[in-house]
Amino acid sequence: MVRAKNLGKRVGSQNLFVKNYAVCFPTLSFKDRVVAVALANARAFGFDVVGCSSTGNLANSVAAQSARLGLKACILVPADLEPAKILNTLIYGARLVRIDGNYDHVNRLCSLIADQYNWGFVNVNLRPYYAEGSKSVGYEIAEQLGWRLPDNVVVPMAGGSLIRKIKKAFDELVYLGLVAEKHVRFFGAQATGCSPIAQAVKNNTDTITPQRPNTIARSLAIGNPADGPFASRMIRETGGWAEDVSDVEVVSGIQELAETEGIFTETAGGVTTAVTARLIAQGRIGADETTVLCITGNGLKTTDCISNRFEMGRAVRPRLADFEDYINELDGNALAEPELALAEGD
Ligand SMILES: Cc1ncc(COP(=O)(O)O)c(C=O)c1O
Known part of the structure; x- marks a missing residue:
């Protein structure tokens, strides 16, 4: 967690923090936290082969951590994934299958495979453990704020699991008496080219209308999010909001965070940064409130979408x-x- 004074000055917040998973060990995204819990349980269940359907970061993390644990990994991804995310999966010796379709096609296929073979898919038949792993993000935010809760959290959303589990983590810490009770508002961030949860929040409904993704923010490109209805309800119940930003704004967000805080994030972080600026400009997030921006992945994995912005x-x-x-x-x-x-x- 770092205090983001420079970014705060730019966007109009005096109390802005970045929870920085761009430098998460070992594969540079928050999915490392999620997978640690999922694979510990895969081992406990006695699975020899593990896998996942992934928009990239999960693939990297499952590949790396299964190598260390001595598990075989079979990972399925949409064929159009960023080259760096493909390479960051193959290097660990995982079997990678590129599917000619989007994430929702990949995920459906993984459910069929998990039914057919005795394999542990972290986000299919091991999903409860995967989801609970996301709570680490909430625990770390509270701990690193000095065992207190923020006023607002801004979280990028794909399947909608992370944002819900941060809330669950905060609730558990309050229940255990480790932090004082506080009303925290949750704000979801998506790219306009794939924004089913943000649309549901704006339409004040739990019903998700699936979309066909078309955005450079491929790690968030889930058109039919499994936790979408619950995420939409939770955001609205906390008095939060969700916004979506264009691909041009995503790239500007990446650059703004890098130039102000020295943090190079991937497209998902560009989404979160641009959405945060918008929420502050809209007055939905107050200038003096403690706001935590969740930067969930590393910019070196998505250089293809920004390389044309710079001349060597x-x-x-x-x-x-x-x-x-x-x-x-x-x-x-x-x-x-x-x-x-x-x-x-x-
Ligand atoms: C970098 C990054 N941020 C955020 C998310 C969103 O996570 P969730 O699917 O839990 O909403 C993902 C999911 O793949 C991701 O890769």
Whole structure:
């Protein structure tokens, strides 16, 4: 957890925190917490083969952790996943099957496989343990705020499990007397190209109308979310809200978090950052309230969607004069500015 003063200044919050799973061990997303619990139970049940249907991060985490536990892994993903997420699964020796379809097709197929073979699919027949694993995020938020609860939490949503389980974690800590009771409002974040839960919240309903995903935020691209109805109800019951942002805003969100806080997040984090800015601008989140932004994954996994935003620049000869020419070319006569000017002979 880091205090996000610079981002807060940009978006208009004096009490903004980032829970940063971009650096989660071992595969750089919050799914590492989820999978630790699911695979501990897969072992207890005696499964030799484990697997999952995944939008990428879960695949990476199941592959890495099953390698360490000595379990065989068979992982199914939509064929159009980001290359880095494919590579980050294969490197651990997992069997990866790319399915010609979207996540909802993949998930349906996994249910059939889990019924047919005695395999432990972390988000199908082991789903209760997978879901409980998401509570770690809530426990860590409370602990790292000094054993207190925030006023607001902003959470990216795909299947809708994480946001619900953060709430469950907070409720358990209150029940155990480890934190003081507090009304926490939950805010969900989705990309407009796949926003079934956000739409349900906006329409004040538990009914999810499935969508066909079309967004660069592929880790959140679940058109028919399993926990969608419960997530929509919980968000509304806490007095929260859900918003969705365009792919252009997702990329700006990634850049804004990197430039202000030095945290490089993946597309899901771009969604969360852009949605948080919108919620503050709408007045749904107050400037002085304690707000935690859940940054759930790492930007090095989704570089394909931002690489065209940056020019690498030409190679410069290793001479001071060439360097000065180049900097002046880039920044207009920057080296003539008093604070940057080099003394003659430097
Ligand atoms: C980076 C990232 N953030 C958030 C989520 C959303 O999790 P959930 O499916 O529990 O809503 C996912 C799911 O894959 C994810 O990969």
